[in-house]
Amino acid sequence: MSTTTRHREGQKHTAKQAAPGAAPAQSGWHSQRLLAWIFLAPTILGMGLFTLVPIVASVVLAFFRWDIISAPSFVGFDNFATVVQDPTVRVSFLNTIVFVLVAVSLQLGLALALAIMVQEKLPSWLRTFFRSAFFFPLILSAASVSIFMRYLFNEQFGVVNWFLSLAGIPAVPWLTTPGGSAAVVIMVYVWQNFGFSFLLFIGGLASIPTETYEAASLDGATGWRKHVYVTLPLLSPTTLLASVMAIISALQVFDQPYVLTRGGPGDSTRTAVMVIFESAFQRLEFGQASAIGVLLMLIIMAITAAQFRLSKRFVFYQ
Amino acid sequence: MSTTTERVLTRPAPAGHTPARRKPNWSLVTRVALLLLAAVLTLGPVMWTLSTSLRSPSESFKLPPSFIPWNPDFTSYAEVFQKLDIVILVLNSALVTGVIAVGQMVTAAMAGYAFANLKFRGRGFLFSIVLATMMVPVQVTIVPVFMLIRGMGLSDTLLALILPAIPTAFGTFLMRQYFLGLPADLAEAAAIDGASPWRTFRSVYAPLAVPGMAIVGILAFNFHWNEFFRPLIMTISEQNFTLPLGLVSLQGNLGTGSISVVLAGVVLSMIPALVVFIFGQRALQDGLTAGSSK
Numbered sequence: 001m002s003t004t005t006r007h008r009e010g011q012k013h014t015a016k017q018a019a020p021g022a023a024p025a026q027s028g029w030h031s032q033r034l035l036a037w038i039f040l041a042p043t044i045l046g047m048g049l050f051t052l053v054p055i056v057a058s059v060v061l062a063f064f065r066w067d068i069i070s071a072p073s074f075v076g077f078d079n080f081a082t083v084v085q086d087p088t089v090r091v092s093f094l095n096t097i098v099f100v101l102v103a104v105s106l107q108l109g110l111a112l113a114l115a116i117m118v119q120e121k122l123p124s125w126l127r128t129f130f131r132s133a134f135f136f137p138l139i140l141s142a143a144s145v146s147i148f149m150r151y152l153f154n155e156q157f158g159v160v161n162w163f164l165s166l167a168g169i170p171a172v173p174w175l176t177t178p179g180g181s182a183a184v185v186i187m188v189y190v191w192q193n194f195g196f197s198f199l200l201f202i203g204g205l206a207s208i209p210t211e212t213y214e215a216a217s218l219d220g221a222t223g224w225r226k227h228v229y230v231t232l233p234l235l236s237p238t239t240l241l242a243s244v245m246a247i248i249s250a251l252q253v254f255d256q257p258y259v260l261t262r263g264g265p266g267d268s269t270r271t272a273v274m275v276i277f278e279s280a281f282q283r284l285e286f287g288q289a290s291a292i293g294v295l296l297m298l299i300i301m302a303i304t305a306a307q308f309r310l311s312k313r314f315v316f317y318q
Numbered sequence: 319m320s321t322t323t324e325r326v327l328t329r330p331a332p333a334g335h336t337p338a339r340r341k342p343n344w345s346l347v348t349r350v351a352l353l354l355l356a357a358v359l360t361l362g363p364v365m366w367t368l369s370t371s372l373r374s375p376s377e378s379f380k381l382p383p384s385f386i387p388w389n390p391d392f393t394s395y396a397e398v399f400q401k402l403d404i405v406i407l408v409l410n411s412a413l414v415t416g417v418i419a420v421g422q423m424v425t426a427a428m429a430g431y432a433f434a435n436l437k438f439r440g441r442g443f444l445f446s447i448v449l450a451t452m453m454v455p456v457q458v459t460i461v462p463v464f465m466l467i468r469g470m471g472l473s474d475t476l477l478a479l480i481l482p483a484i485p486t487a488f489g490t491f492l493m494r495q496y497f498l499g500l501p502a503d504l505a506e507a508a509a510i511d512g513a514s515p516w517r518t519f520r521s522v523y524a525p526l527a528v529p530g531m532a533i534v535g536i537l538a539f540n541f542h543w544n545e546f547f548r549p550l551i552m553t554i555s556e557q558n559f560t561l562p563l564g565l566v567s568l569q570g571n572l573g574t575g576s577i578s579v580v581l582a583g584v585v586l587s588m589i590p591a592l593v594v595f596i597f598g599q600r601a602l603q604d605g606l607t608a609g610s611s612k
Contacts, residue, residue, distance in 0.1 A: 035515045036436035039428035044444065046425070046485025051451045054459035054466070061461065068465075114356055117349045126350070133357040135603060136364070139591045141544030143562035144584045147569050148367045151577050159366060159383040191360070199607050223345075252455045255546045259566055273457045273547075280461050281551055293458040300455065 058297075061290035068284060079291035089292060092263075092270040099186060099271065100250045106190045107246055108239070111197035116227060119205045131202065134195040142192060146259035149188045150175065178268030181261045185269050189256050193249070197242045204238025205231070240311045244304060251300055272296050364588075371395070371585045375576035394578040395586070398568075402583060406557055407564040411543060412590075414479045414560055419538040421484035423531040430493025431519055431527070435505060445494070452487040456547065464551060478552040479560070483542060489534040492608050496530030497523065533605040536598040543591060561587045 062079055066072035083089050118130050137145065152159045153174040161171045174180040208231065216230045232239075254273040257263060263270035272292065280289030365385045370378055371394055372387040378394075398404055432438070433445050467478045500523065508518040546562045553559055559567070565587060569580045595602070 032436050032515045033438045035519070036432040036438040036441075039432040039436070040444070042425040043429035043448070043485045043490055046482075047448065047451055047487065049466070050463055050482040050485060051454060051459060052447075054462035055454060057462035057465075058459055110356075114353065117353055120349070121346070122350070126353075130353050130357055131603075132599060133360050135599070136595065137360060138606075139540055139544075139595045139602070140364075140588060141546065141562045141591075143544070143546040143566050144587055145363075147565060147584055148363060148581060150569075151370075151581070152363055152366065157379045157381060159381075162381050162383060191363070195360075196606060199603055203607055248453070248455070252457055254457070258546075258550075259569075273455075276457055276460070277547075277551070280464075286461050286465075289461050293461065297454070297458045300453070304453070 058290045058293050061287055062294045064287045066286045068286065072287075075287065079287045080295075083288055083291045083295070088267055088270065089275050091267045092272050092275045093295075095182070095268070095270060096251060096253070096272040099182075099189075099253060100247055103186045103189050103193075103250050103253075104243065104246045106186070107194045107197050107250075108242060110190065111194045111242070112201050112235075112239075114194075115198050115201035115205055116231065119202060131199075134198050136195070137192040138195050140192065142255035143259050145192055146188060146256050149184070149191075150260055153184050175261060176265060178265055181265060181269045185253075185257050185260055188260060189250070189253060192256075193246070197246055200238055200242045200245075201235070204235045208234045236311075240307065244307050247303060247307075248300060251296070251303075367581050368585055371578050371581035373578050375578050378576050378578035378581075394576070394582040397576075397579045398582045398586065401579060402564060402568050403556065404564070404583065404586065407559055407561045408586075410476060410558065411561040411587075414476050415539055415542045417480050418483045418542045419535040421480070422486045422489045422538045423535045425484060426486050426489030426493045426534050427524065427527055427531050429490045430495075430530075431497050431523060433490065433494040434497035435519075435523065436515065448487050448490050452491070460548070460551060467552065473552070474554045474558055476553075476558060479542075479545075479548055483538075483548075486534070486538070489538070492534055492605065493527065493530055495608065496527060500526055529601075532598075533601045533608075536594060536601050537605045539594055540591065540602060 061072075063074060063076060064072040065075045065079070114130075114134065118127055122130075151157075153161075155161060155171055155173050155176065158174070160174070164170075164172065172180060174184050212230055212234065213226060216226050221229055252273055253271050254277070257269040257271055258274060258277075261269045263274050273296070276289050276292045276296070279285045279292065362385065366383055369384045369387045372390040372392070373380070373384065374391040374393055375397065377391075429448075433441060433448075463482055464473075467473050467482070472478045472481070504522050504526075505518055508522050513521070544562060545560070546566070549560045549563045553563065556564070556567070565580070565583050568583055
C-alpha cells in the first residue's frame with residue numbers, strides 16, 4: 001500500500017507542475033479546446049441528463065402529487081408533511097439511523113483492530129492471505145450474499161443455530177423477530193463491508209513512519225499504549241475518511257434488508273431507501289417518494305458537513 | 319505493500335532494548351489465532367454455500383453442515399438450468415456489465431485526459447461538478463431517472479440499465495489522477511515533433527493509460543455485475559432480468575424447497591466475480607481506495 005500511496009503523492013506533485021505547462025505551445029489553444037469539449041461531451045452530457053437534471057427534478061417533484069397516470073398537481077409542502085407524519089417513514093428513518101450507528105461502529109472497530117493485527121510483524125504471505133480473505137466478500141453481490149445468509153440464519157436448519165446448539169444455546173428465531181432480524185441485517189452488512197474499511201486502515205497504517213514507533217518505544221510506550229498514543233492520532237485522517245465513506249454507504253442500505261427480511265417483521269428492518277422504493281414503485285406516489293429522497297439527501301449532506309467540521313478539531317495531520 | 323513488509327521486518331531492534339525473541343511469542347500467536355478466526359468467519363459462509371450447492375437437493379438441509387464437498391453431486395447445477403433461464407440471465411448480465419465497463423473505460427479516459435492535460439475555460443468548475451455528483455446516492459435520483467427512461471421509451475430494456483451507468487464521476491476522477499501521474503515531458507516532446515493534441519492523445523497518452531483504464535473497467539464490472547437496486551426498478555419482464563435479480567426471484571419461487579438449487583445459482587453467479595478477483599485483485603483494491611491518501 002505504501003508504494004501506491006507514495007506513487008499517488010508523486011502524482012500530486014507532478015500535477016502541480018504539469019497542469020499549467022502541459023499544453024504544448026505550438027499545437028494551438030484552439031484545437032486543444034475543441035478536443036477537450038469533444039472528450040468531455042459524453043461524460044458531461046450523460047451526467048447532466050442522468051444526475052444533475054434528476055437532482056433538480058427530484059426537488060421539484062417533491063412539491064407535486066403525481067401517480068404517472070393523471071396530471072401532476074402542485075401541493076406545496078404537503079408531501080413533506082405527509083411523509084414526516086407517516087409512522088412507517090418515521091420508523092424507517094429511525095431504523096436507518098440505528099443501523100448506521102451500530103453497523104458503522106462495528107465495521108470500523110473490526111477493520112481497525114484487524115488492520116493493526118495484520119500490519120504488525122507478520123510474514124508477508126500471511127498478510128497477503130488475510131488481506132485477500134477480508135477483501136473477498138466485497139466482490140460478491142449483496143443480493144447473493146443475502147440469499148445464502150438467509151439460509152445460514154434459518155431457525156430450524158440454519159448453520160448458525162447449529163453451532164449455537166453445540167454450545168448449548170437454544171435456537172434463536174433470527175429472521176422472525178424484530179430484534180433478531182435487525183441483528184442479522186447488521187451482521188450480514190458488516191460481514192460484507194468491513195474489508196473496505198480494513199483496506200483504508202492498512203493504507204493509513206503503512207503511511208505512519210516506523211521512526212515514530214521507535215521514538216515512542218524509546219519513551220517507554222509499549223503494547224496498546226503505543227496504539228492509543230501513536231497509531232490512533234496519526235491514523236485520524238484515515239479514520240475520518242473511512243467513517244465518512246462507511247456512513248454514506250450505510251445510509252443507502254437496501255439490498256440486504258430487502259432480500260433478507262423485506263423490511264419485516266413489521267417495519268423492524270425497513271430502511272429509508274426501502275420506503276423510497278415502496279412509495280414510488282409499489283404505491284406510485286412519486287411526489288412523496290421524492291420528498292423522502294430529498295430528506296435523505298439533506299441528512300447525508302448534513303452528516304458529511306458535520307463530520308468535516310468536527311474533523312477540524314479532532315483530526316491530527318502530520 | 320511489499321516495501322512496508324520489508325521495512326517492518328528488517329527494522330533493527332532499538333539498541334539496549336532487545337526483547338527475548340527465542341521464547342514463544344504468545345502475543346503473536348494470539349494475534350494470528352484471532353486473525354485466523356476472522357478469516358474463517360469471512361470465508362466460512364462462502365465455503366458452506368459452495369459445499370451445500372454440491373449436495374444432492376434432498377440432503378441440502380442436513381445437519382451437521384458440511385464445509386468441504388467430499389462427494390460432489392451436480393444435480394442441483396443441472397436443475398438450475400431447468401428452473402431458471404440462467405443462460406439468458408448470464409447473457410443479460412454480461413451484456414449490461416460489458417457495455418458499461420467498456421463505455422466507462424472510454425468515456426472516463428477521454429474526460430480524464432481533458433481534465434488533466436487540456437486547457438479550456440471552466441475546467442476547474444466542471445471538474446468540481448463532476449466530483450460533487452459522486453456524493454449523490456443513486457436512490458435519490460431514481461424516480462426522475464425512471465421517468466426519463468420511460469419518456470425515452472426505454473423502460474424494461476437493457477439500455478435502461480446501461481445508458482445511465484456509463485458517465486462515471488469516479489472513473490473520470492481516477493483517470494484524471496492517472497494522466498496527471500504521467501510525465502508532462504511527453505506532451506512537450508510530441509508537440510516539438512509537430513503532433514496535434516488529438517495525435518498526442520492517440521499515439522502517446524492513450525496507450526500509456528491502458529492500466530488505468532483497466533482499473534476503471536474492473537471496478538465497473540464488479541459493481542454492475544452485482545447491482546440489484548436499479549435492475550429491480552428498471553426491468554419488469556424476466557427475459558430482461560440480470561443475475562442477482564433472477565436469483566432472488568428463484569429463491570422466492572422455490573421457497574424452502576431445496577436450497578442446494580438456489581445455492582448452485584449463487585455459486586454460478588460468483589464465478590465471473592471470482593475470476594476478476596483472481597486476476598484483478600490488486601487493481602480492484604487500488605481502485606477502491608484511490609484518492610484515499612491525504
